[in-house]
Amino acid sequence: MNEINTKLALTSWFFHPYHQEPVKVAADSSERQLQIRPATPADLNSVAQIIAESFHSQNGMWGWAFPLLRLGIYEDLKHRMASSAPHHVCLVAVDTTSGAANDLVGTVELGVRFSDSWTQTGRSFPYLSNLAVRPQYRRHGVASGLLTSCEKVSQEWGFQDLYLHVLENNHQARQLYFKLGYQIHKVESNWNTFIARHSRQILLHKYLRTNSIS
Numbered sequence: 001m002n003e004i005n006t007k008l009a010l011t012s013w014f015f016h017p018y019h020q021e022p023v024k025v026a027a028d029s030s031e032r033q034l035q036i037r038p039a040t041p042a043d044l045n046s047v048a049q050i051i052a053e054s055f056h057s058q059n060g061m062w063g064w065a066f067p068l069l070r071l072g073i074y075e076d077l078k079h080r081m082a083s084s085a086p087h088h089v090c091l092v093a094v095d096t097t098s099g100a101a102n103d104l105v106g107t108v109e110l111g112v113r114f115s116d117s118w119t120q121t122g123r124s125f126p127y128l129s130n131l132a133v134r135p136q137y138r139r140h141g142v143a144s145g146l147l148t149s150c151e152k153v154s155q156e157w158g159f160q161d162l163y164l165h166v167l168e169n170n171h172q173a174r175q176l177y178f179k180l181g182y183q184i185h186k187v188e189s190n191w192n193t194f195i196a197r198h199s200r201q202i203l204l205h206k207y208l209r210t211n212s213i214s
Contacts, residue, residue, distance in 0.1 A: 032097045034142065036149045039090040039107065041081065046104040047092060048074035054132035080109075087112040087126070087157055091149055093133070093142050106133040108146040110153055113163075126154040128164040131173075147180055151208055162206045169199040182206045 039047055052070040057063065080088060093106035108131040115122030128150050133142045154162050163185065166173050185205035 032095060032140075034105070034145065035094045035096050036091055036145055037094065039077075039081070039092045041078075043092055043104060044074055044077055044081070047077060047090065047107045050104065050107050050134055051130050051132045053134075080111075085111065089153060090130075091146055091153075093137075093146055095137075105137040106131075106142040106146055108132070108150060110150045112157075126150075126157065126159045126162050128162060131164075143176060144180065147176075151206070155208055160208050162208060164204050165201045166204060167199040168202055174202070177204050180206070 048070050051073050052066065056066055056069050058066045077090065081090060088109070088111040090107065090109045092104050095103040095105050109129050111127055111129070112124050113127040114120050114124050128147070131143060131146060133146075151162060154160075164177070164182070165188075166177060168174075168187070182204040183206070184202055186203040188201045188203060
């Protein structure tokens, strides 16, 4: 894996999902610069590729299914972006160091869920999903920048809490979330955990203090 010998740092340019104003994630002038913005329909192919390669292997006996998985992700994203849901956004991180405008390196989705998922009623809360970063950009602040942008959007929507799921055996992701202030809300198990020996899912929660985001 190629490593980028830079460390990205956040600036304080606020993201507003309705006015399409970007948050910039940047290092100093000698390092890479990223821009975080809402995804557009033209980004869908790249976003689907980033998510697919982050969560599904292209090698081994299931490698043949990768194009189908990527297509399914693409269609799901297309449907969600075309919906009129007032609280949904797909953010992308773009490497703008060389002046390119569409070199996508990471993505995340933010929406609103309900305590009763079957009837879509009860307490509503912002829920983060599909956080994915290209391998060569990992561990350099891209994921942190996307997460921080989601926190700002959640507060813009009027919420003070943010939730997400992480697999119990995904130690690298758990370390990142804990570092950013997320705490375990609930450890979930189902029949797959015991029969197929799948890792348990952990629901994480972060309380968004007003002064926690500069």
